[in-house]
Amino acid sequence: MQEGYLEQRLIGQQFTLERADLTDGVTFFGIFYHIHAATPLHVGDLVEIVQANAHGLTVIAVTPHQQGEFHHGRINR
Numbered sequence: 001m002q003e004g005y006l007e008q009r010l011i012g013q014q015f016t017l018e019r020a021d022l023t024d025g026v027t028f029f030g031i032f033y034h035i036h037a038a039t040p041l042h043v044g045d046l047v048e049i050v051q052a053n054a055h056g057l058t059v060i061a062v063t064p065h066q067q068g069e070f071h072h073g074r075i076n077r
Contacts, residue, residue, distance in 0.1 A: 004052075004053065004054075006028075006029055006031060007052035007053055007054070007057075008052060010028055010049045010052045010057065011049050011050065011051065011052055012048065012049065013048070013049050014046055014047065014048045014049075014062060015046075015047060016044060016045070016046050016047075017035075017041055017042070017043055017044065017045045017046075017047055017065075018043060019043050021035060022035070022041060022042075022043065025056075026057065033052070033056050033057045034055070034056035034057070035056060035057055035059055036056050036057065036058045036059070037058065037059050037060065037061070038060075039060075039061065041059070041061060042064065042065050043065065044065025045061045045062075045063065045064050045065045046061070046062045046063040046065075047059040047060060047061055047062060048060055048062045
């Protein structure tokens with residue numbers, strides 16, 4: 001299997017941030033990743049993975065969380 005294959009298939013995936021994702025990181029396919037972003041992230045934000053490597057996942061907020069609003073994640077972890 002090509003190196004980085006697991007990380008590359010995460011690009012474009014969307015999920016809703018939970019508190020543990022922001023404090024501890026996130027796990028996909030049994031692999032732990034730190035989350036990086038150029039802008040502040042908040043619990044409940046719908047984010048998309050735009051870059052992935054062994055150092056972590058870079059995400060952008062697709063839909064910022066609104067008070068009283070909840071988005072279901074789009075990817076199984």
